[in-house]
Amino acid sequence: MSLTMSSSLCTVVALYGGAGRRASQQGGYKQRAAAQPLAAGGVTEAPPPGPVVSAPRHPDRGGADELVAWKSIRQERWEGLLEVEGKLPLWLDGTYLRNGPGLWDLGEYGFRHLFDGYATLVRVSFRDGQAVGAHRQIESEAYKAAREHGKVCYREFSEVPKPDSFTSLIGQITSLFTGSSLTDNSNTGVVRLGDGRVLCLTETVKGSIVVDPDTLDTVSKFEYDDKLGGLIHSAHPIVTDTEFWTLIPDLIRPGYVVARMDAGSNERQFVGRVDCRGGPAPGWVHSFPVTENYVVVPEMPLRYCAANLLRAEPTPLYKFQWYPDSGSYMHVMCKASGKMVASVEVPPFVTFHFINAYEEKDEEGRVTSIIADCCEHNANTSILDDLRLHNLRSFSGEDVLTDARVGRFRIPLDGSPFGELEAALDPEEHGRGMDMCSINPAHLGKEYRYTYACGARRPCNFPNTLTKIDLVEKTAKNWYEEGAVPSEPYFVPRPGAVEEDDGVAISMVSAKDGSGYALVLDAKTFKEIARANFPYGLPYGLHCCWVPRDK
Ligand SMILES: CC(=O)/C=C/C=C(C)/C=C/C1=C(C)CCCC1(C)C
Ligand SMILES: CC(/C=C/C=O)=C\C=C\C=O
Numbered sequence: 001m002s003l004t005m006s007s008s009l010c011t012v013v014a015l016y017g018g019a020g021r022r023a024s025q026q027g028g029y030k031q032r033a034a035a036q037p038l039a040a041g042g043v044t045e046a047p048p049p050g051p052v053v054s055a056p057r058h059p060d061r062g063g064a065d066e067l068v069a070w071k072s073i074r075q076e077r078w079e080g081l082l083e084v085e086g087k088l089p090l091w092l093d094g095t096y097l098r099n100g101p102g103l104w105d106l107g108e109y110g111f112r113h114l115f116d117g118y119a120t121l122v123r124v125s126f127r128d129g130q131a132v133g134a135h136r137q138i139e140s141e142a143y144k145a146a147r148e149h150g151k152v153c154y155r156e157f158s159e160v161p162k163p164d165s166f167t168s169l170i171g172q173i174t175s176l177f178t179g180s181s182l183t184d185n186s187n188t189g190v191v192r193l194g195d196g197r198v199l200c201l202t203e204t205v206k207g208s209i210v211v212d213p214d215t216l217d218t219v220s221k222f223e224y225d226d227k228l229g230g231l232i233h234s235a236h237p238i239v240t241d242t243e244f245w246t247l248i249p250d251l252i253r254p255g256y257v258v259a260r261m262d263a264g265s266n267e268r269q270f271v272g273r274v275d276c277r278g279g280p281a282p283g284w285v286h287s288f289p290v291t292e293n294y295v296v297v298p299e300m301p302l303r304y305c306a307a308n309l310l311r312a313e314p315t316p317l318y319k320f321q322w323y324p325d326s327g328s329y330m331h332v333m334c335k336a337s338g339k340m341v342a343s344v345e346v347p348p349f350v351t352f353h354f355i356n357a358y359e360e361k362d363e364e365g366r367v368t369s370i371i372a373d374c375c376e377h378n379a380n381t382s383i384l385d386d387l388r389l390h391n392l393r394s395f396s397g398e399d400v401l402t403d404a405r406v407g408r409f410r411i412p413l414d415g416s417p418f419g420e421l422e423a424a425l426d427p428e429e430h431g432r433g434m435d436m437c438s439i440n441p442a443h444l445g446k447e448y449r450y451t452y453a454c455g456a457r458r459p460c461n462f463p464n465t466l467t468k469i470d471l472v473e474k475t476a477k478n479w480y481e482e483g484a485v486p487s488e489p490y491f492v493p494r495p496g497a498v499e500e501d502d503g504v505a506i507s508m509v510s511a512k513d514g515s516g517y518a519l520v521l522d523a524k525t526f527k528e529i530a531r532a533n534f535p536y537g538l539p540y541g542l543h544c545c546w547v548p549r550d551k
């Protein structure tokens with residue numbers, strides 16, 4: 001399978017070089033292509049390269065009062081110098097990359113759920129107080145087929161291709177269970193592996209795609225060179241400079257395989273297996289946390305559902321089903337031995353994103369319990385439906401966003417059968433909105449104090465603030481701009497920093513007037529330091545990573 005860029009795109013890159021790093025080596029940033037409008041509502045071909053001019057700050061960069069966050073990106077790709085307001089820190093030297101489902105329209109047809117859109121990468125490269133921005137579609141097979149045929153050709157999060165009259169039910173089942181009909185639309189996460197490769201991910205294993213953080217080229221499929229199999233996995237592996245941990249749910253014999261991969265390798269190694277304790281299928285594992293010595297495997301009562309996987313039309317819970325009587329569990333596996341050290345029942349919960357986890361010790365240094373924090377939606381599955389595009393596009397002033405909190409699990413390691421789940425702070429501190437979190441990566445798996453996330457100022461239909469949570473003081477600092485939709489505030493530490501919150505939090509904001517900008521907040525004060533304006537509005541996006549210049 002080839003996942004390479006078209007020759008016209010090659011020409012653009014060959015003519016103007018890669019972004020960020022290369023541009024600066026050539027003695028400064030240059031605009032490479034002017035923002036051009038696209039034909040309305042369709043998947044479009046890449047526009048020809050535009051003139052080399054600096055990006056203007058148009059008074060009407062956006063369109064008045066457009067909810068640009070939920071509109072498809074209007075052109076295949078763009079790159080150019082951004083106008084900076086404020087002062088970017090000179091130490092901020094590298095590329096912020098954000099992935100997300102930025103294209104929801106196929107000609108006349110529109111996707112219905114946020115998670116269905118085709119992956120759009122957004123890049124902002126910072127150097128010497130300047131910023132170059134770019135975006136580009138990821139050239140997945142699913143996206144290319146949709147562009148070619150003007151229709152959904154693979155199974156996305158909520159949509160399935162309309163079966164033609166020749167596709168028998170048996171054919172559909174076969175293509176589902178061999179994985180051939182599953183999407184590779186890697187629209188969720190983006191991570192920088194220890195060996196420097198940058199990987200975009202979604203929940204299908206085949207949707208693991210290597211991209212170039214400079215050109216945003218789709219480089220290749222990431223092939224896992226092992227026999228572990230599995231068609232789906234956690235969209236959020238745990239990635240460090242040396243390793244990669246993932247969870248592979250087993251839908252046939254309900255459970256999860258825990259696997260790890262060395263940096264530089266494509267071979268996942270089996271570490272251990274967790275059997276589910278309740279329900280007919282594993283709980284959805286969009287993400288999971290680790291501590292220094294343990295992997296925490298969550299089993300929530302929102303479980304994968306074979307019947308819903310086969311349905312042509314989305315169900316209220318999409319490919320999942322809520323099994324309140326199946327119980328909710330947290331399992332703990334030793335990283336070194338693959339052995340289970342705890343499996344406790346906990347109150348019901350619904351989460352997409354774990355924030356972090358760490359070990360609690362007694363005076364002798366023995367680990368007594370694990371603390372695991374997540375963005376928890378009060379065990380209410382309606383959060384999935386809140387993310388329907390119709391809901392997101394039709395805010396009437398009514399407060400309809402499902403409440404969320406920082407859910408803190410305490411998992412005892414003394415053999416007790418139950419664990420605890422409580423709010424880590426009063427959710428009113430962050431407006432009862434809580435998702436899309438980041439932490440200082442130096443604290444991954446260790447005791448930590450701060451998390452950065454999207455919170456809410458009510459009434460709202462989607463998280464509309466950025467919030468810095470102090471888990472020790474149990475307080476939050478909030479950033480808000482009326483009508484704006486900010487994406488995940490991604491923490492970037494200042495090189496040489498000692499304090500946990502010494503750095504910046506970067507978020508891409510889709511503003512009320514239809515414009516878009518990268519917002520840089522001082523992570524300590526949570527006040528704006530600078531913003532870098534795109535000459536066009538940006539759709540909402542999901543997860544981010546940071547690629548330092550020297551790596
Ligand atoms: C964007 C996001 O957060 C989640 C995306 C999830 C996806 C694309 C899930 C896809 C799936 C299938 C295509 C079939 C199997 C089940 C499931 C993992 C939900
Ligand atoms: C946007 C989102 C989940 C994204 C998954 O990657 C959740 C938003 C929740 C709102 O509170």
Ligand SMILES: [Fe+2]
Pocket residue numbers: 188235236286352353542543
């Ligand atoms: Fe996610």
